[in-house]
Amino acid sequence: MLLKFQNHIISRFPFLSGKKLFLAVSGGLDSMVLLHLLEQLPYEIAVLHCNFQLRGLESFEDQKFIQEYCLHNNIQVFITQFDTEAFARDYKLSTQVAARELRYSWFYELLEEKNFDYILTAHHADDNLETFIINLTRGTGLDGLTGIPEQNDKIIRPLLPFSREEILKYAEENTIKWREDSSNASNKYLRNKIRHDLVPVLKEINPNFLNAFEKTQSYLQESKEMVEDASIMVYQQVAKEAGEDIHFDLNQLKKLPNYKSYLYQWLNEFGFSAWNDIYDLVEGQSGKQVLSEEFRLLKNRETLILSPVSEISEKEEFQIHENETEVNFPLNLKLCQVDDITIDSNRTIFVDAEKIRFPLILRRWNEGDVFQPFGMNGKSKKVSKLFKDEKLSLIEKEKTWILTSDNQIVWIVGIRQDERFRIKNTTNKILKIELQ
Structure with missing residues (x-):
């Protein structure tokens, strides 16, 4: 696995050479294997660990485990503690979303503060499959079906081609110690239900299911790239940018047999969710509008106008x-x-x-x-x-x-x-x- 991992890094992420890398390490199997692999390669690394204080003493034992491992192996480590439940309560978020926001916010703060270049996480092929199924059950476009990206800005996920089975085998062969998260055994969370109940059935039906899934995702990614290319070409014919606003020519838009798909592609990043209302604007009365948190889409005669919502009060x-x-x-x-x-x-x-x-x-x-x-x-x-x-x-x-x-x-x-x-x-x- 080490050789396969090294070749994957060199092939997919050659720009990491000579860079300073943070590794997000929870203490679990996946992140400890990632840490062990990177220790054997010529990269400058440091460990990041978040104590979310969600599992009582167990959370602090994870923290102690990471501290002792890094001390013993002479690895620089940065640790923080979060009152995750209070944050989730204050901002009306689920515990998982709150933990994610706290984690990545801290990661990016440290990148700048410590002058590091990238953050590596231990997401792997089984994580990718679980995310795909979660998105599928909720209803999603191509973005949700293409799974976890191998790179998202400064976040890099070098273990995505590897299965949980491969990672476990490597850990056992190299006598790597790790911490078991007791919450992973519970079916309280959707991801755990999929992991424990659904994925084993899929692998029983097809022992090579992960390989087949990887091919499917590759095809979906190619389709997504084709859609994006077409979207850009059509955008240039239909849209005109005027300062902060974007004007969509409805006469041109309605000539397209699948204009709803293009509208979704263009507007998705602006936080809209009421898609049927947006599609109705095309044939709706002039003056009607649909709002997202920060943007507005207005029907004005034969034009749709996308603009930021003004932050200046009308009475100011x-x-x-x-x-x-x-x-x-x-x-x-x-x-x-x-x-x-x-x-x-x-x-x-x-x-x-x-x-x-x-x-x-x-x-x-x-x-x-x-x-x-x-x-x-x-x-x-x-x-x-x-x-x-x-x-x-x-x-x-x-x-x-x-x-x-x-x-x-x-x-x-x-x-x-x-x-x-x-x-x-x-x-x-x-x-x-x-x-x-």
Whole structure:
């Protein structure tokens, strides 16, 4: 197994040569075998161990076992303890999810703090099969069926080609000691039920089931890569990126016989889960929307617009004081006095400085806002009517800022200036305001 493991490392992870590697070691069979294998190869390693305090004295005995092993073998070790149950309670997570979040958060903190390069975990072929079955029972796309990735950012799983049987045989041949986790014997967790009850039946039906499963996953991975390539090509035809927003052309999208699959592929990473609602948007009324935790998908005429949910409150206001020449938040504005005006645009206005009362207020628009559009000889108009005339989407409306002086609109920023502050022949001081 050592030679097979060494060849696998060299073949799949040649970039590990000369790098500093953390090994996540629980003290169980799999991680102790991984540690033993790496000790015999020319890599600089250190051990990470998390005590989740979930099994009383047994958790602390695992910790002691790791400490003594590393001390005896002159291996650098880092250990932390978590109150996992309290964390799970506070954040309303399952115990397993809480442990995972605590573990990987600490791993990445240490990577940066100790200047290490990668973290190796001891997931193996049987773990991969169990994860596949768990995902299958819950309903999943290709991502769930391709199993545990051999590399995910800085996390590397070099034991994935090896079965639990191979790992056990290696441990027995090399008299490796390990700790048994008593919770692994219980069928309380879904993974244990699959491990104890279902997987043995599959292996009884086909003794080479793991090899067959590995081939299937290889085919699924190839299919996934093909889907991703097609998704990228179609995305370039259908989508247009505008700043933080993405606009999907529904006329182009609906020409595709399987557009729902493409929408899933494009939107899955943005945290959406109400897929039927998203698919209904394609034929739904303009103005309807679907939300994830951080993003929104809006139907606007013949376009779907994906945008981040704004973190700025609609009621939040920002002051611009008389001595300020530059504003960097929430917009980038420059203010300066000039002697004469150049050609103005939607992004630049020139106003009579003597009519301005500081502080100016930068805020979101309100439903009842009224202004006097530049060039309309003092006639009033609702801002909402201007938006309708300009055919702005809901997202564009929500992103619009209003600049006011003494509660009067000076500028619908980037769209239209107010007539009341325009430059006249009698103007003595000109203030230029520019949107960067």
